Amino acid sequence: GAVVSQHPSWVICKSGTSVKIECRSLDFQATTMFWYRQFPKQSLMLMATSNEGSKATYEQGVEKDKFLINHASLTLSTLTVTSAHPEDSSFYICSARPYQGTSNSPLHFGNGTRLTVT
Amino acid sequence: QKEVEQNSGPLSVPEGAIASLNCTYSDRGSQSFFWYRQYSGKSPELIMSIYSNGDKEDGRFTAQLNKASQYVSLLIRDSQPSDSATYLCAVKNKLIFGTGTRLQVFP
Numbered sequence: 001g002a003v004v005s006q007h008p009s010w011v012i013c014k015s016g017t018s019v020k021i022e023c024r025s026l027d028f029q030a031t032t033m034f035w036y037r038q039f040p041k042q043s044l045m046l047m048a049t050s051n052e053g054s055k056a057t058y059e060q061g062v063e064k065d066k067f068l069i070n071h072a073s074l075t076l077s078t079l080t081v082t083s084a085h086p087e088d089s090s091f092y093i094c095s096a097r098p099y100q101g102t103s104n105s106p107l108h109f110g111n112g113t114r115l116t117v118t
Numbered sequence: 119q120k121e122v123e124q125n126s127g128p129l130s131v132p133e134g135a136i137a138s139l140n141c142t143y144s145d146r147g148s149q150s151f152f153w154y155r156q157y158s159g160k161s162p163e164l165i166m167s168i169y170s171n172g173d174k175e176d177g178r179f180t181a182q183l184n185k186a187s188q189y190v191s192l193l194i195r196d197s198q199p200s201d202s203a204t205y206l207c208a209v210k211n212k213l214i215f216g217t218g219t220r221l222q223v224f225p
Contacts, residue, residue, distance in 0.1 A: 033201055034213065041215040042217065043206065043215045043216060043218055044162070044206070044213075044215045045215075046214065046215075091159075093161050093162075097214070106152055106164045106167050107164075108162040108164075108218070109162055109163070110161060111160070111161050112160070112161045114159075
């Protein structure tokens with residue numbers, strides 16, 4: 001149980017275009033999802049907390065107008081990288097906490113999306 | 119000071135040995151701690167969670183938490199080559215990750 005599906009698993013796009021990444025909780029509901037970014041040989045950096053039915057909370061230094069997050073339902077959150085640039089090339093990972101979980105519950109991760117901007 | 123600190127490694131141990139991974143954290147109020155394993159190019163997968171001082175064992179893995187000293191560790195007994203990965207320590211409900219320790223288990 002507790003499967004998180006992330007799509008696409010990899011994407012290549014041209015500079016200036018936008019890319020949407022989907023994160024779905026397949027067998028549980030998630031009021032909160034988290035979006036991380038990981039550059040090569042670095043740790044996961046939290047970008048934002050996605051809350052169902054409300055605005056996302058962005059971490060310091062993350063541009064909310066560039067990384068648009070929508071959490072329209074209890075099973076789906078999307079991250080749109082707008083006007084992508086080569087420096088946005090990274091491994092993007094979402095995670096989710098089950099609806100019944102407490103704030104101390106572990107998260108369940110999607111398989112990640114490798115974005116390459118040319 | 120970083121919120122979560124780990125030695126980046128690599129930590130090399132022979133097959134069958136005990137691998138000891140350490141992590142320190144800065145927020146004394148942290149209540150939840152997790153160890154994740156991440157293979158290259160893959161997402162993290164949960165190994166252990168620990169919330170109380172002391173040891174918690176699960177198979178070959180033992181997590182140790184010392185809130186007074188603000189450290190959490192992971193012991194891997196009978197290390198296998200398949201354990202070779204990066205081990206990430208995480209704290210808090212949003213999961214603030216350390217940089218990870220790369221473990222290499224050689225036959």
